[in-house]
């Protein structure tokens with residue numbers, strides 16, 4: 589089968605590899621219907637995270653090909669969506685809604701999903717079958733649910749988005765844009781998207797943004813304050829993961845407000861004094877996408893939401909290297925790979 593492998597920073601190739609097989613009785617093997625490149629894949633691509641012949645991809649939808657002897661909740665032929673972290677969905681941590689921290693989650697994110705087939709550990713807990721076989725137009729949205737939609741949704745929930753609230757969104761990548769969509773669905777009154785790219789601003793508006801702020805850093809904070817009577821947002825979604833974006837999020841939030849942070853943190857160091865005096869709640873981390881999957885799948889199935897609109901470039905998996913280049917050079921927000 590074909591699999592995307594990052595040999596080294598900037599060096600992405602499509603290799604011919606062995607098709608995965610059942611290893612544990614709790615595994616399933618799925619045939620991917622489509623896969624995609626994550627913003628977080630750019631950290632190793634840019635040499636910020638170490639990488640050496642890494643099988644890439646952790647976002648997936650597809651059809652169950654084979655199940656282990658202990659798998660009962662999904663069966664061969666089911667169309668499934670899974671979270672990028674595997675979880676049993678039964679342990680105490682999973683039942684509290686924090687499946688990312690499942691005591692049986694294994695080594696981390698599901699590996700090697702930019703491929704024709706993928707092995708999914710903890711299949712019973714990780715995979716959710718769709719109500720039937722999706723029509724092709726639903727596949728991008730279901731694929732988005734696997735990570736970026738679920739992550740944006742968690743950020744909005746962590747930021748306590750709700751009716752009557754003003755929400756600021758730091759970051760205009762796929763997660764930030766879908767944070768806008770989540771905020772809209774969760775009833776936010778006003779959604780301020782922080783973006784300086786015309787195409788991303790347009791998508792943010794389509795997803796429900798009421799205001800756009802182009803400034804960033806201190807100027808961006810000043811603009812948010814100006815738009816909120818000097819108070820700051822009730823809820824801020826942080827979807828970048830840098831020192832600047834994190835401080836921008838905290839400073840854009842009013843006292844008593846909440847920051848939901850989901851940008852993978854890189855060299856962020858929070859000043860204690862400022863945090864102490866901010867009166868802001870912080871909650872975030874790797875999103876427990878599994879918590880939200882049944883609800884998100886239904887919203888997509890009913891065509892209430894169209895998160896698949898974040899994919900602005902579709903390429904055959906054989907051209908994965910071009911997909912990485914396009915995202916790295918910001919020519920594309922998110923790249924869907926067909927298999």
Ligand SMILES: [Zn+2]
Pocket residue numbers: 675676677678679680681682683687689690691692
């Ligand atoms: Zn668990």
